[in-house]
Amino acid sequence: MNDLPELATRRQSFSGLLPGRALRQGAALLRTGLRGAIGIVYPPSCIACQAATGEAQALCPACWGGIGFIERPYCERLGTPFAVDLGDGLLSPAAIADPPVFARARAVCRFDGTARELVHRLKYGDRTDLALTLGRMMAQAGRELLPDADLVVPVPLHRTRLWTRRFNQAAALAQVVARQASLPLAPLALARVKRTRQQVGLTRAQRTDNLQGAFKVPPGARPRIEGRRVLLIDDVLTTGSTANAAARAVLRAGASAVDILTFARVVSDGS
Incomplete structure (x- = not known):
């Protein structure tokens, strides 16, 4: 007779689990059904050309083949590809003649x-959804850098440009990379304090002058930067002027080293 209250309690606890589990299973089935229905009404398409694809947020074979992936062999500092594989650890003539401020790109x-x-x-078409696919690809391309990184920081926009564009593409990419690598993200650790001219059309020297004093680590962010290896995220690496200016500001704030990870980079014959 003394066991009856305990048995009743167990039955009550067990029966109480059933509705919650059933609800979770029902919600999962509902989500699966909704995805299936959406897939019928809006079939997945290529993020570049809109051709049909087997899954959402993917590239069709033609567009995938149209991407010039950068793979080894490449310069250990700049990440620019070599035409011939001469062994690991080599630097390009550009990296030797004009070493970058950052450690690796x-x-x-x-x-x-x-x-x-x-x-x-x-950047310009309000396709913020593309950040998910591009960011995942960046995490894969940056697999050498991510294990060494302590903090992920996006290259910022000046507030006036951010207001005009409504979002910072580098911040969107950084969020995906940080999540993929399980690294802390510091979206406000670096600020663009100088409104610069558009970099498009400027020479390397003009770009460098244009970005002089453009970046600064706010005083409140210095404790997060000091002594840490920072991974800076941007969409494109062109001449390296922006990356150098941003890396210089982070190093002045006490970072131990700075690496750069971008989705794309301009590759010239002299790289």
Whole structure:
């Protein structure tokens, strides 16, 4: 007779689990059904050309083939590809003649063809959804950098440009990369304090002058930067002027080292 209250309690606890579990299973089935229905009404399409694909947020075979992926062999500092494999650990003539402020740079692909179209759609076409796919590709391309990184920081926009564009594409990409790598994200650790001219059309020297004093680590963010290896995220690496200016500001704030990870980079014959 003394066991009856305990038995009743167990039965009550067990029966109380059933509705919650049933609700969770029902919600999962509902989500699956909704995804299936959406897939019928809005079949998945290529993020570049809108052709049909087997899954959402993907590239069709033609557009995938149109991306100039950067793979080894490449310069250990700049991440620019070599035409011939001469062994690991080599530096390009550009890296030797004009060493960058940052330690290492890596990019998914060359800034041309499909890659250029994707960047332009993300940056100017309000296609913020593209950040998910591009960010995942960046996490894969940056697999050498991520294990060494302590903090992920996006290259910021000046507040007036941010107001005009409504979002910072680098911050959107950084959020995905940080989540993929399970790294802390510091979106406000670096600020763009100088409103610069558009970099498009400027020479390397003009870009460097244009970005002089453009970035600063706010005093409140210094404790997060000091002594840490920072991974800076941007959409495109062109001449390296922006990356150098941003890296210089982070190093002045006490970072131990700075690496750069972008989706695309401009590759010239002299790289």
